Amino acid sequence: MTDCKFANDAEVIDFARTHSGVFQAGANLGVEEIGDGNINFVYRVYADDGTSVIIKQALHYIRIIGEGWPLSQDRIRIEAEALQQEALYCPDLVPRVYHFDAARSAIVMEDIGAHENLRHALIARTHLPLLAEHLGRFAADTLFHTSDLYLDAHRKKELVGRFINPDLCKITEDLFFWDPYCDHERNNINPLLWDEAEALWQDAPLKLEVARLKHRFLTCAQALLHGDLHSGSVFACAEGTKVIDPEFAYFGPMGFDVGSVLGNLLLNVAGQAELPGDAAERAAYQAWLLETIAGFWNTFAGRFGALMEEKTQDPSLDLALYRDAFLAELLADSIGYAGTEMIRRTLGLAHVADLDAIEDPQRRALAESRVLHLGRAMIMQRGEFGSIETLVAFVRDH
Amino acid sequence: MTDCKFANDAEVIDFARTHSGVFQAGANLGVEEIGDGNINFVYRVYADDGTSVIIKQALHYIRIIGEGWPLSQDRIRIEAEALQQEALYCPDLVPRVYHFDAARSAIVMEDIGAHENLRHALIARTHLPLLAEHLGRFAADTLFHTSDLYLDAHRKKELVGRFINPDLCKITEDLFFWDPYCDHERNNINPLLWDEAEALWQDAPLKLEVARLKHRFLTCAQALLHGDLHSGSVFACAEGTKVIDPEFAYFGPMGFDVGSVLGNLLLNVAGQAELPGDAAERAAYQAWLLETIAGFWNTFAGRFGALMEEKTQDPSLDLALYRDAFLAELLADSIGYAGTEMIRRTLGLAHVADLDAIEDPQRRALAESRVLHLGRAMIMQRGEFGSIETLVAFVRDH
Numbered sequence: 174m175t176d177c178k179f180a181n182d183a184e185v186i187d188f189a190r191t192h193s194g195v196f197q198a199g200a201n202l203g204v205e206e207i208g209d210g211n212i213n214f215v216y217r218v219y220a221d222d223g224t225s226v227i228i229k230q231a232l233h234y235i236r237i238i239g240e241g242w243p244l245s246q247d248r249i250r251i252e253a254e255a256l257q258q259e260a261l262y263c264p265d266l267v268p269r270v271y272h273f274d275a276a277r278s279a280i281v282m283e284d285i286g287a288h289e290n291l292r293h294a295l296i297a298r299t300h301l302p303l304l305a306e307h308l309g310r311f312a313a314d315t316l317f318h319t320s321d322l323y324l325d326a327h328r329k330k331e332l333v334g335r336f337i338n339p340d341l342c343k344i345t346e347d348l349f350f351w352d353p354y355c356d357h358e359r360n361n362i363n364p365l366l367w368d369e370a371e372a373l374w375q376d377a378p379l380k381l382e383v384a385r386l387k388h389r390f391l392t393c394a395q396a397l398l399h400g401d402l403h404s405g406s407v408f409a410c411a412e413g414t415k416v417i418d419p420e421f422a423y424f425g426p427m428g429f430d431v432g433s434v435l436g437n438l439l440l441n442v443a444g445q446a447e448l449p450g451d452a453a454e455r456a457a458y459q460a461w462l463l464e465t466i467a468g469f470w471n472t473f474a475g476r477f478g479a480l481m482e483e484k485t486q487d488p489s490l491d492l493a494l495y496r497d498a499f500l501a502e503l504l505a506d507s508i509g510y511a512g513t514e515m516i517r518r519t520l521g522l523a524h525v526a527d528l529d530a531i532e533d534p535q536r537r538a539l540a541e542s543r544v545l546h547l548g549r550a551m552i553m554q555r556g557e558f559g560s561i562e563t564l565v566a567f568v569r570d571h
Numbered sequence: 572m573t574d575c576k577f578a579n580d581a582e583v584i585d586f587a588r589t590h591s592g593v594f595q596a597g598a599n600l601g602v603e604e605i606g607d608g609n610i611n612f613v614y615r616v617y618a619d620d621g622t623s624v625i626i627k628q629a630l631h632y633i634r635i636i637g638e639g640w641p642l643s644q645d646r647i648r649i650e651a652e653a654l655q656q657e658a659l660y661c662p663d664l665v666p667r668v669y670h671f672d673a674a675r676s677a678i679v680m681e682d683i684g685a686h687e688n689l690r691h692a693l694i695a696r697t698h699l700p701l702l703a704e705h706l707g708r709f710a711a712d713t714l715f716h717t718s719d720l721y722l723d724a725h726r727k728k729e730l731v732g733r734f735i736n737p738d739l740c741k742i743t744e745d746l747f748f749w750d751p752y753c754d755h756e757r758n759n760i761n762p763l764l765w766d767e768a769e770a771l772w773q774d775a776p777l778k779l780e781v782a783r784l785k786h787r788f789l790t791c792a793q794a795l796l797h798g799d800l801h802s803g804s805v806f807a808c809a810e811g812t813k814v815i816d817p818e819f820a821y822f823g824p825m826g827f828d829v830g831s832v833l834g835n836l837l838l839n840v841a842g843q844a845e846l847p848g849d850a851a852e853r854a855a856y857q858a859w860l861l862e863t864i865a866g867f868w869n870t871f872a873g874r875f876g877a878l879m880e881e882k883t884q885d886p887s888l889d890l891a892l893y894r895d896a897f898l899a900e901l902l903a904d905s906i907g908y909a910g911t912e913m914i915r916r917t918l919g920l921a922h923v924a925d926l927d928a929i930e931d932p933q934r935r936a937l938a939e940s941r942v943l944h945l946g947r948a949m950i951m952q953r954g955e956f957g958s959i960e961t962l963v964a965f966v967r968d969h
Contacts (some may be wrong), residue, residue, distance in 0.1 A: 195611040263857070296708055309661045318720040321786065321789040321790060326622070326737055326740065326741050326744055326789070327737040327738075327741070330735045330736075330737040330740070331735075331737070333731075333735065334732050334735050337729075337732050338728075338729045339724055339725040340725075342724065342728070343724050346724060350887050351885075351886065351887045354778070354887065366782075366918040375920065377892055378892070379897060380890055380892075380893075381890060381893055384888050384890055384893040385889065385893070385896065386885055387885075387887055387888065388719065388888060388897075391724070391727075391791075392791055392792050393790055393791055393931050393953075394790050394791075394792050395790045431905070487749075487785075488749065488753070489749045489752065489778070489781065489782055489785055490782050490785065490786060492775070492779060492782055494776070494779040495778075495779050495782040495783070498779060498783065499786075532798055540828070555841060
C-alpha cells in the first residue's frame with residue numbers, strides 16, 4: 174500500500190476510466206490535481222462532454238509534510254465506508270462512491286463541482302436557504318441510524334469495530350482538548366491575545382469541563398460520527414448541499430458532530446463583526462447565521478425526535494420521557510463541543526479563515542476574544558440553555 | 572470449532588497433561604466434571620499428589636439448554652484474554668491461565684479449589700475479613716488500567732476492538748434492562764409480588780432512569796469490565812479471593828462492575844432479614860455486610876484516586892478537580908447499576924439463592940419487596956447520595 178501513488182496523469186486517467194463507469198468508451202480524458210486540503214491527494218478527471226469524477230488518494234503520510242508525519246492509510250477505507258453508510262440515509266447529501274480501491278488507497282467518487290466550500294461561501298456572506306434544513310437532516314439521519322436506537326445490538330457492535338480510527342481520533346483528542354489549554358508549541362496565538370490565553374491556561378473550572386468533554390469523546394460510542402464536520406467539509410450551493418471528507422469517522426458522542434456545525438457557524442458570526450464590508454450587510458448576515466443556527470438545530474431535533482418515535486428498535490429506549498431527556502442532553506453536549514471548537518480555532522494549530530481573514534490584528538483580536546469568551550461560557554453553561562433560542566439570544570447579547 | 576467437545580475422560584486428561592505443565596511426568600491423573608454453571612463445561616483434572624488444574628470449555632450452545640440456544644464460542648477467547656489482562660494488575664486475585672486453546676475452545680487454568688463460592692459463603696454468614704479490600708483493589712486496578720486514564724489512545728482502541736462481545740452483552744442488555752420492566756415471559760415472579768411488579772411496569776420515571784443506564788451500558792466504553800461480577804463469580808476464603816468467569820468482559824461503564832458488587836452484597840443484606848437462623852446472628856451479619864460495602868467502596872475509591880493521581884497518562888485528564896468529579900459520577904453510576912441488579916434478581920429470569928433460599932413465600936415476598944423498593948430508590952436517587960456512608964445509612968433506615 175505504501176507505493177501506491179500514481180506515477181503520472183495517464184495512471185490516474187486509466188484508474189478513473191476503469192473504476193467509475195461514467196465515461197463514454199473512448200472518451201478523451203484530462204486530469205487536474207485539485208486538493209486544497211493538507212493531508213491527501215485529490216484529482217479531478219474529466220471528459221470533453223462535461224462528465225467528471227473525483228479521485229481521492231491517501232498516502233501513508235501527511236501530504237503537506239511528507240514522510241516525516243506518517244498517518245494510517247486505513248483512513249481512506251474508513252472514509253469510503255462512512256460515505257457509504259451516510260448514503261444509506263441521505264444519498265442526496267453526500268458524493269456517491271463509485272469505487273474504493275484498497276491497493277491504491279483511493280476512492281473514485283462523484284464530482285460535486287457545482288457546490289462551493291461552505292467556509293468561503295459564509296465569508297462571502299452568501300445566503301443559502303437550504304443549508305439549515307440539509308445539515309439538520311444530515312446530522313439527524315446519519316446519527317440516528319448508526320446508534321443503538323436503531324441498529325440491533327450485534328450490528329452496532331460490528332460497526333464500532335469497523336470504525337475504530339485511532340490515528341485520526343488522536344488528532345482531535347490533542348488539537349481540540351489539550352493544546353489550547355496549555356502553552357503548547359503547536360498553538361498559533363495572536364500576540365494581542367496572549368494575556369487571555371495565559372488566563373485560560375489557569376482556568377481550572379474550564380479545564381474540568383473540557384476534561385469531561387474529552388472523556389466523553391474518548392469513551393462515548395453513541396453513533397457513527399462524521400468526526401470533522403466543520404464548514405470546510407461542507408459544500409453548498411443554492412440548490413443543494415454535500416458533506417464530504419468523513420475520514421475522521423468513528424463511533425463517538427453525537428453532540429460532537431452537531432457542535433461542530435454550531436461552532437463553525439458561530440465562528441463566522443464572530444468574524445462578520447470585524448470583516449471588511451458594509452456594516453449593515455454584515456449585521457444582516459449575522460442575523461441570517463443565527464436564524465440558520467436555530468433552523469439547523471430545530472430541523473435536527475424535530476427529525477431526530479420523529480425518528481426516535483417511529484423507528485427506535487429497542488423497546489426499553491422507546492419512551493416519550495426518554496426522547497425528551499435524550500435531546501436535552503444532546504443539546505447540552507452539542508453546545509459544549511461547539512465551545513471547544515471555537516476555542517481551538519482561536520488558540521490552537523488550525524485556525525479558520527472566518528477569523529484569519531480579518532487583516533487588522535487589533536480587530537482580529539477583538540473578534541477572537543469574543544469567540545474565547547463565548548466558547549468558554551458555552552462550555553461552562555452547556556446544561557443550562559435548554560433551547561436553541563436561549564443560546565441564540567445569549568449570543569446576540571454577547 | 573463446533574465439534575471440539577472432549578469425547579471421553581482420557582481426552583480431557585491428555586489435554587490437561589499437554590497444556591498445563593504442572594503435572595509430574597507419568598503422574599496418574601483423574602478427572603471430574605464440576606461445572607455448576609449453566610453455560611459451559613468445567614472439568615477438574617488431578618494427580619495423586621494433590622496437583623490439579625481446571626479446564627473450562629465453551630461449546631457453541633448453552634450447556635443446560637443444548638443446541639437450541641446457540642452462543643458464540645468467541646466468549647472463551649474473551650474470557651482467557653480478560654483473565655490475562657486482569658492478571659497484569661492483580662495476579663493474586665484471578666486464577667492463572669496456563670493455556671488457551673482456540674481449536675478446543677478451552678482454557679486450562681489454575682485450580683482455586685480452596686476457595687468457596689462467595690454467594691454460598693454469604694448465605695452461610697461467613698465473615699471474610701479480606702473481602703472488601705480484595706474486591707475494591709480488583710475493581711480499581713482492572714478498571715483504571717484498562718481505561719483512557721492509563722492506556723494510550725491507540726492501545727485502548729485496539730483493546731476495545733478485541734473485546735467486542737455482542738452475544739454476551741445482549742444477555743445483559745435484555746435480562747438487566749428490559750425483562751424486569753415489562754410482563755416478559757422470561758420473568759420469574761413470586762405470585763405474592765405480582766401487584767408490585769405490575770406497578771413497576773407502569774413506573775415511567777423509573778423506566779426513564781433505567782433507559783439512561785441501559786444506554787450507558789450500550790455506549791460508554793470506559794474500561795474493560797468483568798461484566799458479570801456477582802457473588803457467584805467470586806470465590807473466597809479467609810486468606811484470599813479469586814474472581815473468575817469474565818466471559819461477559821467488554822468495554823463498558825465502570826459503574827456496572829462496581830454496582831454488581833454493591834448490589835449483590837445488598838441482596839444478601841435483604842435476604843438475611845428473612846433467612847432461617849438466630850436473629851441476633853443475622854443482624855450482626857447484616858452489620859458486617861454494610862461495613863463490607865463501605866470498605867469495598869472506600870478501598871476502591873482510595874486506590875482508584877491514587878492511581879489517577881500517580882499514573883494518569885493524559886495531561887488533560889490529570890486534574891485534581893477531575894479526579895473528584897470522576898469518582899462522584901462513578902459512585903452515582905455504581906449505585907444506579909446496583910439498583911438494576913437488585914430489581915432483575917427479584918423479578919427477572921435469574922434469581923439468587925440469597926433470596927430464593929427463604930422457603931416461606933410470604934417471608935420471601937417481604938424480602939423481595941424490600942429489594943425492589945431499595946433498588947428503585949437507588950436508581951432514582953443515584954446522583955444524590957454523594958458518599959457510600961450516606962448509602963449505607965439509607966439502607967440501614969430502609
